[in-house]
Amino acid sequence: MSMIHIDPLEKRWLWAIGGMLAIFWGVQIYYAAAENMHPPSNVEVIDSAKLHLSGEFAEDNLGVKKEADGSYTVTMVAARYGFYPQEIEVPAKTPVKLRIASFDVLHGVHVPFSNMNTMVVPGYVSEVHTEFQTPGSFPMICNEYCGLGHDYMYSKLHVTAGKS
């Protein structure tokens, strides 16, 4: 059994790539642990074609609701080309549960300067738990290409100054 010959230059690249993988993996683990960023763990199916006839995502049911424990639940629909309702308002530093479903194709939701970032896959409900830290108005941006109007697909999130 002879050792496989590895060229010294090749060996240096293997170490470099191994090191890069370790760094990227470390960054992911750090953010997952410290900043609570993770893939949505909530697997829940829904019929996207009948979304407007479903109970939860019916038109009258969308928007922001305050729960008994002081937290907020936001129910939204992503549809080409917008998020509905178009404007929502939640307080800062308060637990918010966002439940979003797609009416048509694959969308994404990203709120800059927050950890609110999820795919919205047709046929599934995306659920994200977060707390918005900074008061102000932010765009909710679609970050999965969804069609010709994708770059116009955004709505407004107003974060008010914390608990009253």
Next chain:
Amino acid sequence: MSNMYIKTVTGMSVVVAALMMSPVFAAEHGVTTAPKGSSSNVAWTAEMVEFVAKGDKNRGGQLNQDLFCASCHGQVGIAPSANWPSLAGQRAEYTFKMLKDYKEGKRKGSHSAEIMTATSQLVSDQDMADLAQFYASFTLPPLPVGVSFDAAVGAQSKSIVTRGDGKRLVAPCQSCHVANGEGQETDTPALAGQTPDYFIKTMQEYKTGARSSDVYSRMRLIAKVLTDEEIVQMAHYYAGLTAK
């Protein structure tokens, strides 16, 4: 010509009679409040898309005569007057959805909607699919004789049509209705060649919320932030898209 006139008059009488007898007419006459609950009961499941796709255009053509649709929407889907929409080349899914919405009381808000609500009580789902395929079998209409548009006015809407207005959350019209105004799947309607009067009426009804069968208010939200002037410009733009 006189034969045509008789047909038209007879058609109108049938429509008016149907209107007077309809319980919907009695309940809704003069009342233009938005319906409660969902904007539309139509859901584009695979089965529903297939059902509409299998509509029989020949039978639809017969219904166009028998139900006197032709008296307002024309023999080949080109409306003989500016007050009624041309349906030639319209997407079948859209025509089908409108008929369903009328029948189920989801599309209201104008006198013409009341007439269509009454008329739609006479047709089955199969009739709707057949009619929808009949109109879809034609190419998009040129403007009817006597209806004019101003290309220069239309050109002023170019920026909203192609670029939208991000500040007002208005996506470009063409991102859904596509560049040549032929609409796209599933039920985004064709706009090219539509008469300016009807286009303006429709947009104003969306703007006030009188017309409310667009699921998740997607057209109402856009129309609400457009100015009357912009709506007029768009009407002329789309009227001119197929006219050469």
